[in-house]
Amino acid sequence: MFSSPRGTADILPEEAREWQWMEGIARDLCARYGYGEIRTPLFEHTELFHRGVGNATDIVEKEMYTFVDRSGRSLTLRPEGTAPVGRAYLEHHLNALAQPVKLYYVGSMFRYERPQAGRMREFHQFGVEVFGSASPLADVEVITLAHSFYEALGSRDTLIALNSIGCPQCRPRYLEALQEYYRPKIGGFCANCQRRLERNPLRLLDCKEEQCRRLSQDVPPIYDYLCSGCRAHFQQVQELLAASGLAFQLQPRLVRGLDYYTRTVFEFIHSALGAQDALGGGGRYDGLIEDLGGPPVPGVGFAMGLDRLLVVLRQSGRPGKAETDPQVCVLAFSGLEKEGFLLARQLRAAGLRVLQDFGERGLKAQMKWAGRTGAPWAVLLGPDEWQQQKVILRDLTAGGQEEVAREQIVPELCRRLGSAAGER
């Protein structure tokens, strides 16, 4: 017996309806905001992630599903969506289109990690990217889009954490200041922090070790070091968010784990999630396209974990479901299976969701099955009634039944099930 590989999961039909519902809301919302869907491959050249995500990141250092194919190329299952979308933007010269170019994606990402609550090796993200605008309006548009998404799903209690991590102009000065601050007392910090002091001092800020937090209590905030451009940008992002009525929390120690971020970074935090409490996150990545070998093109976007989102929705209220419940079951006595089959076809052509029992068992078993499908109506084809050009229409909810003329059954069911179905 096989089971699905570690950290992966099957999504069975009942659960898939929740996914369809959730993804449908994402797609509608993106259409309303003018984002077009992009579908990129599930694997890319490994080098793309080295360059796009950054060699010093945990993703690249230890979490990638990398393999060599039969011709010796090194390929990697995508661990995130932004670098592939950036690659596609360049490859297809989307900078020749009217700017900005606004894209969204929904799909699987892969990271080799130990699974735990809210973390799988294959997980699902919904993300958006805006290329070609440096305006703070773009930053705020993606944040409000994410917020609208949570609202449309009925999820409350999502905290927006916001920060700016500067740009290549001003960040180096801040990194130096950080190193100066930490260096004298680095002995008291955890091994991780000690290792990072020279490589990536920003990461010392969000270390969760009790000891490290205490020792860096009075670390200088980045705000004093931002250049005038970054400062103005950050200021406007905050004003626009406030004007949109979105509550957010400035978190001077919010740094994100991917190298491409500049200026604005943000995270959506949900308290119901336990240790893995980030529902989504994102920020601005003005250097990414250049890092990938293209012209300087500013960008901003977010990604959110749909698996985690579903966990939250199940905890507070019920997630919606795609409408797929069967409406009619067709049951036929032995010898009338073909007639039942053809009637089911007619009903489906009229737009109804119809199941047919394939026979091979008694009427009792068929009825039992029909009851379990949840369909409100059953049509029974019995030899006596069929001879008189009639069928039995049974109400599976209330329990009664009546005879209906054969040629009347399709319109009759359409009428009882209401609405549009019959008008196709």
Add this chain to the structure above:
RNA sequence: GUGAGCGUAGCUCAGCUGGCUAGAGCGCCAGAUUGUGGCUCUGGAGGUCAUGGGUUCGAGCCCCAUCGUUCACCCCA
């Protein structure tokens, strides 16, 4: 990669200090009703006790390893 808990029927679980052919509830299939679901009753199918090794007269139970799973660390979605 590190640490801890847990693996008995499709599901939820019981199984004493190691001792007969390993149990329950739910679910599934069939019958009671030769043409009618839900309720009830009766019967049936379904288990390499995660896998491999060890200790023992004897292992579902004890020991070791492996795999899986859950949670946490690291980090992120």
